[in-house]
Amino acid sequence: MNIHAFVSVMLFASLLFSTVVAFPVHAQPTTQPWLEVVPSTITETAPESFDVGVYIRGLDAEWELIGVQFLLTYDPTFIEVTNVTIGTFMGNTSWAIHGTFSVWRIEEGQVVYGELILPDATSGEWNLPEFPSGEGLIAAVTFKPISYESGASFDISAEALLGQYFLDANTDYIPFADPQNTTVTYGLLDFTYQPPTPFAGEIVAFEATEPIALIGNETLSFNTVYMWNFGDGAQENTTDPTVSHIYSKVGTHDVTLTYYFPDMSLTITTTDTITIGIDMQIALGVTVDVGSIYFRGEVAEFNVLTTHIGKAVNATQINAVLYYNGTELSDLSISVQLVGTGLYRIPYSIPAGAQAGTYTLLVEANYYGIAGTTLKTFLVSPTLTTTVAKILTIENGVATISTDIQVMKANITAINARLATINGDIATINSTLGTMTTSLSNLNATITSINGNTATINTTLGNVQTKLSDTQTTATQTLYVASILSAIAVILAVIILLILRKK
């Protein structure tokens, strides 16, 4: 026996058991009752469930209704029933003086429901003070969302059970009007962005459509996490449907929005493309740092930063040319090295024979058709005569020199560095830049020979002889004196021994 027959049999078994006398024939009212499926008002922002009420409408007491049955159908792909509650209409004490009998059964995709007003237990007759009339709630069914599909819809319908809805006190079926069902429609999952043709460096505002389910006139919202992938390597997760992003790269990017519904452990992804253009009205910013002063043989480093709308961008082309005295000295374009986004370095070794004076570095950059140009000047000084120069380290032939102006690097061969003197562990070095000092440890100093109070020291910058100390001078002199005294003493001793031997 299927469920439909089960409920009908239950209702009619109850009916036949209690009915012994047929109700008198009566005139039929002009209006026919019907069932209406109505969602309850959803007040919570993100409810875990929602209710649907099945109401009876347009019932005339003349119908002498004593039983209601229906089949509530829905799409089990999207929702599931968690509870069924008996309504207040059939149990109204104005007519259900002997109580009611209700039965329901939940199956996948449908709820079978039946309810009967009980007759007098002794006579088995529905000698009720009045029969049901008007409208009211037959039953409430609680649903829980289990899935979401963009743009999908389905009906929650109150269908007739074995072709009938209502039963009167004569065990006849009551004619009915068509039920009024409700439709569940899921909102489209998509997103938009503004402006429609954004530029690199411009703020792009993305807005996702919020996932909702329209149940009749009621709106059901969902707990949602919006997981954005902007297509340029950047990602962001939010619970707010709006988010902004700035693209630095020109071109087309695939933007992916993944809706994550934590209550349903469900993800839905939607993708769109965005084309990032460039604002030709705003010039490319080119900032150059060349330092202030360099010396012959020094390894200079120039830095260039390219920006567009305040954001560092990699130039599509960059040229750097060094000028001196109104003429082009060297094209440094080939030496330009990218350090970070929009940041470049240009190493340049000042020639040992470079002319002293003011040099100009001109940098031209291009960014997708937008040009930017700037120039900076620096000074090449012949010597360090006005500075206190100290070599901090020497690595691979390049000395790092600290002066009272700056820290710089210079090739020791280019500046013709040579060891002048050593005092203690401090070496003095002469070069084309001037005189500098450094620790002997920087020169790999080794003592090759010692002659009295003078030591010969070998370094990476050559050999030098140095006087050790005053104490050493005294020790050397003492050594000479002792040698002479010893020689005299030995001679005297030999003479005395010879004299003693003759005696």
Added chain:
Amino acid sequence: MSKSINKNIISAILGFLGAANSLVIGFYLLSTILSISQIQSMTFQSAIASIAIGVAFTSLTYGSFEILKGNTKKGARINMAGGIFFILIYIYYSEFSQPSFLGWLNPIGITLLIPPLLSGTIGLLKETQS
């Protein structure tokens, strides 16, 4: 004053002179090591020099006192051994150490080595004759 006593005095004086010479060389070695230690590490050389000079000075001084006290044979042997050790020290710091500390003193520096050797020789010859 007997001939024997005179020889003992000469031997002892030469022994003391050898001890003094070891001090002079020690002074030079240590001052040199101290001066160049800022340029390159000389910890090992410093330790070797201190110990060697200390041994040479002590042995020559002790041997010379023994000769003065009349223990000529014992004193002469100690001075001979001290003198030979002193020569080894000189040869090491003259020819083998890096850098060479005493190479520049040759050949005059050899005169510093003769007194202790002569002291031991005189004492040993005296014992043989007696």
